[in-house]
Amino acid sequence: MRRAGVQPLLDDRQGRRAMVWIMAIMIFLTTLSAALGLSTRNAGATLDRQLAARLTVQVIEGDAATRDAETVRLLARLKASADVVRAAEVDRTRLAELLRPWLGEAGLDADLPMPAMIDVDLRSGDDAAVARVEALAKSVGPGIRVDRHATWLAPVRAFVGAIGWTALGLVLVMASATAAVVLLVARAGLDTHRGTIDILHMLGSTDLQIARLFQRRIGQDTLTGGAIGVLAGGLVVAALGERMATLDSQLVDGITLAPLDWAVVAVLPFAFTLLAMLAARVAVLRRLARVL
Amino acid sequence: MGDGPVEARAFVASIVQFENVGLRYGQGPETLSDVSFSLHAGTFHFLLGPSGAGKTSLLRLLYLSQRPSRGVIRLFGEDMVTSPRGRLPGFRRRIGVVFQDFRLVPHLSARDNIALPLRVAGMPEEDIAEPVGEMLAWVGLTDRADARPPTLSGGEQQRVAIARAVINRPEILVADEPTGNVDPDMAERLLKLFASLNRLGTTVVMATHDHHLLHRVPDARLMRLERGRLADPTGMLRYPPATP
Numbered sequence: 001m002r003r004a005g006v007q008p009l010l011d012d013r014q015g016r017r018a019m020v021w022i023m024a025i026m027i028f029l030t031t032l033s034a035a036l037g038l039s040t041r042n043a044g045a046t047l048d049r050q051l052a053a054r055l056t057v058q059v060i061e062g063d064a065a066t067r068d069a070e071t072v073r074l075l076a077r078l079k080a081s082a083d084v085v086r087a088a089e090v091d092r093t094r095l096a097e098l099l100r101p102w103l104g105e106a107g108l109d110a111d112l113p114m115p116a117m118i119d120v121d122l123r124s125g126d127d128a129a130v131a132r133v134e135a136l137a138k139s140v141g142p143g144i145r146v147d148r149h150a151t152w153l154a155p156v157r158a159f160v161g162a163i164g165w166t167a168l169g170l171v172l173v174m175a176s177a178t179a180a181v182v183l184l185v186a187r188a189g190l191d192t193h194r195g196t197i198d199i200l201h202m203l204g205s206t207d208l209q210i211a212r213l214f215q216r217r218i219g220q221d222t223l224t225g226g227a228i229g230v231l232a233g234g235l236v237v238a239a240l241g242e243r244m245a246t247l248d249s250q251l252v253d254g255i256t257l258a259p260l261d262w263a264v265v266a267v268l269p270f271a272f273t274l275l276a277m278l279a280a281r282v283a284v285l286r287r288l289a290r291v292l
Numbered sequence: 293m294g295d296g297p298v299e300a301r302a303f304v305a306s307i308v309q310f311e312n313v314g315l316r317y318g319q320g321p322e323t324l325s326d327v328s329f330s331l332h333a334g335t336f337h338f339l340l341g342p343s344g345a346g347k348t349s350l351l352r353l354l355y356l357s358q359r360p361s362r363g364v365i366r367l368f369g370e371d372m373v374t375s376p377r378g379r380l381p382g383f384r385r386r387i388g389v390v391f392q393d394f395r396l397v398p399h400l401s402a403r404d405n406i407a408l409p410l411r412v413a414g415m416p417e418e419d420i421a422e423p424v425g426e427m428l429a430w431v432g433l434t435d436r437a438d439a440r441p442p443t444l445s446g447g448e449q450q451r452v453a454i455a456r457a458v459i460n461r462p463e464i465l466v467a468d469e470p471t472g473n474v475d476p477d478m479a480e481r482l483l484k485l486f487a488s489l490n491r492l493g494t495t496v497v498m499a500t501h502d503h504h505l506l507h508r509v510p511d512a513r514l515m516r517l518e519r520g521r522l523a524d525p526t527g528m529l530r531y532p533p534a535t536p
Contacts, residue, residue, distance in 0.1 A: 009408075011399040196397050202355065203409045203456075204385030206378075292359060292377065 009200070010193050010213050016221055019185055023225025024232070026181070027272055030174040031233025031265055037167030038261040044160045051150040051157070052125025053085075057137055058145045059116040070141040071116040077136055083122050083129040090117040125150070178272055179279040182222075186214050186283035201291070211284040215277045222276040226269025234265060307333040307463060307495050308354065313363030315349050315520075323349045324520045327363070331497065333463070336490045336509050339499040341517035347499040348468055350517060354497060355389045355466045356380050368463065385413055388457030388494075392469035394449040396441040396456070402448075403428065403437040406455045413460065427455040431485065447478035454485055458494070465489060467498040471505065483508050 059074060061067035071089060078087035095114060103112075122129050130148060137144040150157070190197065200210055237257065244255060257265070308331040315324040324346045331337060341347050352358040353365060356372060365372045367383060375383070396405045407424045428434045431451035441449050450470060457465060467486065471479035479502060487509050490496045497515075506512065516523040 009397070009400070195395070199395055199397060199408070200412065201381075202357065202384065202389055202395075203412045204381045204383075205412045206381045209412065289377075292357065292380065 009196060010189070010217060019218070019221040020225040020228070022181060023178070023222045023272070023276070024228040026174055026178050027226045027229030027269055028233045030171055030268055030272070031230050032236065033167045033170035033174060034265055034268060035233070035237040035257060035261075037164050037171065038264060039255045039257055040160050040164040040167065042258065042261070043255045044157060044164060047153065047157055047160060051153055053122040054149040055120040055122065055130065055133060056147045056149065057118040057120055058147065059118070059141065060143045060145060061141065062113045064113070067116055070144065071118070074137060074140045074144065075118060077140060078118065078120060078133070081133065081136060083124070083132055084120055085123050086121040088119055090119060092116070175272070175275060179275055182218055182276045182279040183283045185218060186280045187287065189214055190284060190287050207285055207288040210288060211281045214280045214284045218280040219273050219277040222273045223269055226272050230265065230269050237265070305332050306330040307368060309364070309366040311364040313353065313360045313365060315353065315358065316361040322361070322520055324360070327522045329515065329522055329524065331495055333495055334490070334493045336487070336496045336512040337498070337515050338506055338512050339497055339515045339517065345517040346520040347517055351466050351468050351497065351499055354464070355387050356384050385409070385460060386463045388460065388462035388465040390450070390453050390457045390465070390467040390470045392472040394441070394453045396449060396452055398441050401438045401440055402433055402444065402452045405441070405452050406459055408456060409460045423459055427459050431455045447474045450474055450478070450482060451485070454482065458489055462494060465494050465496045467496070469499055469501065471500060471502055476504070479505060480508065
């Protein structure tokens with residue numbers, strides 16, 4: 001029923017600014033939640049890639065000569081294996097340095113039976129490849145132990161996953177809250193514009209025509225607020241990303257948004273606008289169905 | 293058998309039929325009881341009765357703002373009691389309504405208020421200006437077209453309301469005390485508008501307390517409500533309908 005150049009049927013002067021800012025805040029928070037969820041998902045994927053195919057092999061042998069011999073043989077066989085991309089012994093001096101806080105100078109004592117350690121990068125992190133490397137290691141020496149990095153860092157990975165799920169939950173909570181706000185706004189609007197709606201009914205307006213008036217108005221408010229919210233949220237996320245990049249940490253290396261993730265964030269105001277319009281339509285139609 | 297065609301013609305000509313209609317609000321007593329009448333197309337009716345007699349309730353049933361508690365109401369040959377809710381807007385567009393308190397949309401100009409029924413009916417915007425201009429001229433408000441209702445006098449507002457009610461060329465015009473808030477001269481001018489519309493074929497039902505107006509429309513019939521019951525001493529309103 002709205003035409004260009006014609007005064008809107010619902011008097012729009014009251015309450016719209018508040019609705020725009022409520023929507024801006026909701027979508028700002030949703031943008032932050034979505035960005036957190038997407039970036040932690042990326043971090044999780046990076047961790048998976050980094051950890052799944054990485055092993056540490058420990059040659060635990062009290063006799064130094066035997067240990068050295070086993071280490072050399074094992075290194076040679078690992079490098080020859082089709083499953084292994086890279087195998088390198090961890091520098092023993094560096095190991096001793098790492099242990100110094102716990103063992104003191106004793107860590108540098110040649111008589112201390114320190115295990116030899118070999119870092120191994122596999123072509124694939126699947127269980128079969130790991131099992132083959134374990135079998136290969138056992139064939140060299142029964143005391144050789146193979147540790148998967150993924151096993152050590154499983155709690156970290158689980159924590160990253162939990163953050164991702166929490167962020168997704170927050171996005172859903174914000175969407176539900178937005179729908180609830182729209183329901184309240186639509187109901188309040190129906191009360192405010194009751195006189196006009198009665199006149200429209202009397203003139204033969206259908207419920208759908210009246211619902212469209214509310215849908216359009218709430219859609220415009222949500223889109224305007226959404227644009228403000230997503231812009232502000234995007235700026236905050238971008239600024240945090242810049243700060244994180246300067247940390248130069250392997251752990252936070254993967255916490256970034258890919259171009260596709262930014263596209264998902266940019267779609268949020270439109271998705272929320274559709275949600276708000278749908279909620280307004282349902283609220284108005286349900287209320288109007290109660291009157292003749 | 294011989295009366296069949298005559299009865300059929302009478303049925304078609306009867307645009308409104310009430311049969312033993314009763315209306316009760318909640319658990320209270322009946323506001324309307326056993327109301328039966330028929331109105332022929334193109335007739336003019338004054339609805340009379342003291343305050344609280346049920347005039348407004350009867351008009352609400354007529355313009356489909358309310359369903360009866362019992363009885364049958366037929367408008368345009370269709371049963372309005374059993375008609376699905378979704379079909380009512382189509383029937384409402386064939387009925388014009390004028391109220392004592394005007395019920396204009398306050399933030400819309402006189403022009404946009406008058407155009408409202410056309411927009412509701414989905415008329416293209418480019419086709420709206422001409423009939424709205426004609427209506428404004430008909431009610432003598434061309435120079436007040438852009439004024440909003442709060443800046444118009446009571447008589448001007450009522451003329452806007454009448455223009456809005458008739459712009460769709462309704463088959464029935466229902467007016468609930470339309471002269472109640474205007475001076476006697478304006479009341480006569482408004483009545484002339486109703487009478488001219490009636491001459492074009494619109495059935496008019498007008499509730500009024502103003503007995504001075506009754507003789508201004510020579511062919512008008514009187515309907516009198518008392519305590520929710522319709523008095524029909526002349527039998528002009530009887531149901532089944534008489535032939536016109």
